[in-house]
Amino acid sequence: MKKMQIGIDVGGTNIRAGLVSSDGKIISLTKRTITGHKQPSLFINFLTSLINETKKISPIKHVGLGIPGIVSAKDGIVFSSPHYPEWENFSIQKQLQSKIKIRVSIDNDANQIALGEAHFGAGKKLNSFLMLTLGTGIGGGIIINKKIFHGTNGFAGEFGHIVVVKDGNPCGCGSRGCLETYASQTGLKHLSKKAGLSLKNIPDEKVGHFLFEQAVGGNTKAKKIFEEFGTYLGIGIASLVNVTGIDNIVLGGGLSEAKKYFLASLKKSIRTHTYKKTAEGIKIHFALLGDKAGILGATQK
Amino acid sequence: MKKMQIGIDVGGTNIRAGLVSSDGKIISLTKRTITGHKQPSLFINFLTSLINETKKISPIKHVGLGIPGIVSAKDGIVFSSPHYPEWENFSIQKQLQSKIKIRVSIDNDANQIALGEAHFGAGKKLNSFLMLTLGTGIGGGIIINKKIFHGTNGFAGEFGHIVVVKDGNPCGCGSRGCLETYASQTGLKHLSKKAGLSLKNIPDEKVGHFLFEQAVGGNTKAKKIFEEFGTYLGIGIASLVNVTGIDNIVLGGGLSEAKKYFLASLKKSIRTHTYKKTAEGIKIHFALLGDKAGILGATQK
Numbered sequence: 001m002k003k004m005q006i007g008i009d010v011g012g013t014n015i016r017a018g019l020v021s022s023d024g025k026i027i028s029l030t031k032r033t034i035t036g037h038k039q040p041s042l043f044i045n046f047l048t049s050l051i052n053e054t055k056k057i058s059p060i061k062h063v064g065l066g067i068p069g070i071v072s073a074k075d076g077i078v079f080s081s082p083h084y085p086e087w088e089n090f091s092i093q094k095q096l097q098s099k100i101k102i103r104v105s106i107d108n109d110a111n112q113i114a115l116g117e118a119h120f121g122a123g124k125k126l127n128s129f130l131m132l133t134l135g136t137g138i139g140g141g142i143i144i145n146k147k148i149f150h151g152t153n154g155f156a157g158e159f160g161h162i163v164v165v166k167d168g169n170p171c172g173c174g175s176r177g178c179l180e181t182y183a184s185q186t187g188l189k190h191l192s193k194k195a196g197l198s199l200k201n202i203p204d205e206k207v208g209h210f211l212f213e214q215a216v217g218g219n220t221k222a223k224k225i226f227e228e229f230g231t232y233l234g235i236g237i238a239s240l241v242n243v244t245g246i247d248n249i250v251l252g253g254g255l256s257e258a259k260k261y262f263l264a265s266l267k268k269s270i271r272t273h274t275y276k277k278t279a280e281g282i283k284i285h286f287a288l289l290g291d292k293a294g295i296l297g298a299t300q301k
Numbered sequence: 302m303k304k305m306q307i308g309i310d311v312g313g314t315n316i317r318a319g320l321v322s323s324d325g326k327i328i329s330l331t332k333r334t335i336t337g338h339k340q341p342s343l344f345i346n347f348l349t350s351l352i353n354e355t356k357k358i359s360p361i362k363h364v365g366l367g368i369p370g371i372v373s374a375k376d377g378i379v380f381s382s383p384h385y386p387e388w389e390n391f392s393i394q395k396q397l398q399s400k401i402k403i404r405v406s407i408d409n410d411a412n413q414i415a416l417g418e419a420h421f422g423a424g425k426k427l428n429s430f431l432m433l434t435l436g437t438g439i440g441g442g443i444i445i446n447k448k449i450f451h452g453t454n455g456f457a458g459e460f461g462h463i464v465v466v467k468d469g470n471p472c473g474c475g476s477r478g479c480l481e482t483y484a485s486q487t488g489l490k491h492l493s494k495k496a497g498l499s500l501k502n503i504p505d506e507k508v509g510h511f512l513f514e515q516a517v518g519g520n521t522k523a524k525k526i527f528e529e530f531g532t533y534l535g536i537g538i539a540s541l542v543n544v545t546g547i548d549n550i551v552l553g554g555g556l557s558e559a560k561k562y563f564l565a566s567l568k569k570s571i572r573t574h575t576y577k578k579t580a581e582g583i584k585i586h587f588a589l590l591g592d593k594a595g596i597l598g599a600t601q602k
Contacts, residue, residue: 127453
């Protein structure tokens with residue numbers, strides 16, 4: 001039997017583990033809630049039992065993890081993770097590997113998503129691109145020649161935290177005016193408040209869908225909010241292209257469903273904030289793999 | 302006789318050509334004013350006569366040019382250049398090479414400066430770094446493993462045009478709020494106006510030196526302006542590191558003379574706008590080669 005891989009997407013409350021065949025098909029998917037297992041050694045045990053169970057289906061040659069936060073793929077260490085305050089300098093790769101005796105690799109979750117799209121999704125025909133995952137924050141990944149570009153510090157691709165408005169909206173990272181405080185679900189919340197559109201206690205991760213439905217129903221305020229969202233996102237993308245010279249952009253995350261309400265202002269904003277020659281080359285693609293991207297990407301190491 | 306190289310720095314009004322030995326020494330330097338030679342074919346003739354003259358001193362194996370504007374090093378073409386409106390899709394490499402029968406290479410001037418510092422200056426011991434040349438605008442260059450990173454469109458490193466203030470100061474590029482409208486000589490002009498400090502018709506490229514002298518003389522407004530300058534520059538550098546993951550920064554350009562007035566606010570601003578782990582790794586270096594960097598860098602291709 002050909003050995004398979006396990007791709008694991010570590011979320012804030014759920015963990016999703018996919019058994020992935022050599023041709024990139026998810027054979028089975030397990031979803032578990034991780035409340036109560038947050039402390040590092042408990043989490044290692046939790047992962048070990050999950051992997052041991054999956055091993056009953058197929059022999060495994062590699063386990064890849066996508067983890068939110070400041071992660072060193074090279075050293076296999078999580079320096080900090082927003083949902084796991086206990087994780088500081090957590091050598092998760094080494095610890096898990098010594099338990100399960102299978103090769104383990106880790107990376108930032110947004111990087112794994114970009115890698116998944118690069119090999120199996122919207123980036124299949126692209127050698128290099130920038131990926132932005134628009135969720136409650138913004139995940140970023142730089143793909144160069146089909147590989148993640150990590151930079152020298154290991155943390156490249158923090159697109160959500162480039163500053164687009166000096167002293168702007170407060171951000172969860174402690175800074176102000178970060179791109180993700182304008183062009184994400186959280187950003188839409190800020191924009192809605194400014195526009196005087198009530199969100200009626202809708203949870204952060206559903207703000208975009210609520211506003212989308214409002215826009216579909218003809219709510220002009222909601223339409224205006226998406227227009228503004230596109231303008232900010234365009235500023236961010238223009239800056240990213242100006243810095244990296246990489247002009248294929250893949251947009252992922254649930255907010256894409258509202259693209260007809262923000263694509264025009266997005267493109268206009270990109271043109272406004274780049275040289276003509278630069279703007280001409282920029283192409284916007286939309287992700288194809290949804291929440292499978294991170295699992296598939298995690299197997300590509 | 303060992304063949305030498307010519308490194309040429311194409312400025313807005315002056316051209317400086319250096320005869321460079323194989324160990325990176327500038328043996329002789331020629332400076333010429335180029336008024337009246339701006340039309341492409343005249344400019345090729347102008348360069349040819351300059352190079353032919355230099356050839357009398359030593360046989361030449363390579364001529365490298367640093368040119369301001371949107372330049373494709375790969376294709377040898379200048380798409381546009383701020384001081385030369387006649388230069389559109391100007392195939393300068395091919396045209397010059399066929400005239401002088403010596404290998405010619407070109408690149409953006411800020412890239413050549415970065416390459417010069419990488420091989421002979423502040424970046425000598427660094428494999429990878431980001432270079433910002435703070436002049437009337439901001440020139441940018443990304444060095445990865447001692448080479449210029451051009452991105453896929455060829456125009457990586459346009460650091461001056463990342464947006465730090467939505468709808469902020471108007472920029473020569475047509476956009477608004479670009480980093481270089483705050484953290485360059487032009488930026489200091491804007492900041493001085495806002496602070497109510499009169500610049501008495503001082504030309505743009507001397508604003509920084511004037512303010513520096515004012516600060517040295519105890520002018521608190523001038524000191525405050527440099528402090529603000531540092532804050533904006535810090536926002537820009539934080540965004541650059543967040544995107545690229547490259548955390549060695551080399552600052553060049555004449556404004557460095559005022560570093561004691563902006564370095565504290567610059568470092569504070571970087572810390573404010575990055576994660577702790579990211580901030581810890583960021584190192585600020587100052588360029589060592591002055592206006593020789595571009596000439597030396599142009600020979601490294």
